[in-house]
Amino acid sequence: MSPKTKPFHLIINGKKVPTGRCFEVLNPANEKVAGLASLARKKDLDDAVRAARMAFEKWREVPESRRQAACLEIASKIEENAEELAHILTAEQGKPLNGLGSRWEIGGAVAWTRYTASLSLPVKILQDNDDGRVELHRKPIGVVGSITPWNFPVLIAIWHIIPAVLSGNTVVSKPSPFTPLSTLRLIELMNEVLPEGVVNCIAGKDRLGAAMTAHEGIGKIVFTGSCATGQKIMVNSAETMKRLTLELGGNDAGIVLPDVAPGQIAEGLFWGAFINSGQTCAALKRLYVHDDVYDEVCDELVAFARKMKVGEGTNEDVVLGPIQNSKQYDIVAGLVRSAESKGRVLLGGDPGEIQEKMGGKGYFYPLTIIADLENGDPLVDKEQFGPVLPIIRYRQIEEAIEKANDNPNGLGGSVWSRDIEKAREIANRMECGSVWINKHGMIQPNAPFGGVKRSGFGVEFAEEGLVEYTDIQVVFS
Numbered sequence: 001m002s003p004k005t006k007p008f009h010l011i012i013n014g015k016k017v018p019t020g021r022c023f024e025v026l027n028p029a030n031e032k033v034a035g036l037a038s039l040a041r042k043k044d045l046d047d048a049v050r051a052a053r054m055a056f057e058k059w060r061e062v063p064e065s066r067r068q069a070a071c072l073e074i075a076s077k078i079e080e081n082a083e084e085l086a087h088i089l090t091a092e093q094g095k096p097l098n099g100l101g102s103r104w105e106i107g108g109a110v111a112w113t114r115y116t117a118s119l120s121l122p123v124k125i126l127q128d129n130d131d132g133r134v135e136l137h138r139k140p141i142g143v144v145g146s147i148t149p150w151n152f153p154v155l156i157a158i159w160h161i162i163p164a165v166l167s168g169n170t171v172v173s174k175p176s177p178f179t180p181l182s183t184l185r186l187i188e189l190m191n192e193v194l195p196e197g198v199v200n201c202i203a204g205k206d207r208l209g210a211a212m213t214a215h216e217g218i219g220k221i222v223f224t225g226s227c228a229t230g231q232k233i234m235v236n237s238a239e240t241m242k243r244l245t246l247e248l249g250g251n252d253a254g255i256v257l258p259d260v261a262p263g264q265i266a267e268g269l270f271w272g273a274f275i276n277s278g279q280t281c282a283a284l285k286r287l288y289v290h291d292d293v294y295d296e297v298c299d300e301l302v303a304f305a306r307k308m309k310v311g312e313g314t315n316e317d318v319v320l321g322p323i324q325n326s327k328q329y330d331i332v333a334g335l336v337r338s339a340e341s342k343g344r345v346l347l348g349g350d351p352g353e354i355q356e357k358m359g360g361k362g363y364f365y366p367l368t369i370i371a372d373l374e375n376g377d378p379l380v381d382k383e384q385f386g387p388v389l390p391i392i393r394y395r396q397i398e399e400a401i402e403k404a405n406d407n408p409n410g411l412g413g414s415v416w417s418r419d420i421e422k423a424r425e426i427a428n429r430m431e432c433g434s435v436w437i438n439k440h441g442m443i444q445p446n447a448p449f450g451g452v453k454r455s456g457f458g459v460e461f462a463e464e465g466l467v468e469y470t471d472i473q474v475v476f477s
């Protein structure tokens, strides 16, 4: 099915719900309409919450093994429809079908769903002796509101929804208004497996998200998006005392030690920074390189980047697509402009050439690497969330660690060295939720992932992520 053929409607209580009003979703590669989505009103949110609430009463009683089986069936449904989902995703998000693009994202959604389906939350016996028995039960919270961003719409929806339903909750999902189509289709597929009302999807603008965060019927919000929105969600959800998982922005630092072989790490550094055209929360966003290897690392990175093909995502040999929307394009372009006079542009910088090549359409930005920047420069201090990497020279490792930590965000970080023990010591001193050695951003479903400082709180994945969808009840007998 082409996303253009008919509007994508809301999914409420197992049914497609047209609302009479649609909004356009643009293809960032050509600025044409990729598809139409029904626009949810406050009434649709209320209906979705009511449906989820009613479904919860039964779903919570379904044995865990049956919920696990349902999740496995969902994985198979996604797999069977992978090609269709990948094309919708490329049309609305801009990422290529190939490389680490749409097919890879859908494959990740299948793998994550299967792994998560294997998790379990058995009752824990805290005490069982002559003084009595104490049991710790994990109870589902109720209706979970999932609010997702536009960078990995399908994968992030899966990260929110699967642990929620596995642990006995029901869900109202709100995708980003920039990329609602793939999520609407994904949830339509889920509804071929799940009882009606267990997972609902409403599409709309930011204010719909705000209405969810204040809604009386929603017990928890799981949110992935910007720090600014995360702060608003905390304020809005205070009155109803919602449980929150906030996966917010990152400004991940990488530290390259003097003992590296630059030619060997260039590929890992490149993909760590430029995956999804840099529009990745835990991408490498600032690179601190030791003076001894500085020039060589810069040269190898630029040489690797030059080989990468940027273009329209439906082109099978393209590995990186455009920036997803014009607002983000302007943020990236502004940060690059602010860095040009201060640093040395090694690659890219000027969007003129790529824009011309793409016929003046789409939010294409060249892969850009700017050296000789410092903390205090906006491109280093702020999250660029685009295909741009600033490089900072350092001479003392203490200086690099201090500068890496001198940022309000703390999502991920990386250390690059042949000396793994030394790298581990440095990793231990980095203020972030995940640290990788000789790679960056490699998340996996069996390892908890989340930020520290202003990158949010709570974790996703593994048992630690699953328990975030539950309240504890202790039974003393």
Ligand code: NAD
Residues within 6 Å of the ligand: 147, 148, 149, 150, 151, 152, 174, 175, 176, 177, 204, 205, 206, 207, 208, 209, 210, 211, 213, 224, 225, 226, 227, 228, 229, 230, 232, 233, 247, 248, 249, 250, 280, 281, 282, 383, 385, 411, 451
């Ligand atoms: P965003 O915060 O603008 O929007 C995210 C979602 O929140 C959208 O669905 C939007 O409609 C909704 N929203 C907006 N205002 C809201 C409000 N007041 N209340 C409730 N919901 C509201 O973020 P974005 O531009 O879509 O995504 C980019 C940002 O997300 C980047 O900063 C990036 O680092 C971050 N991100 C973080 C992670 C992570 O796991 N930490 C993953 C992906 C993206």
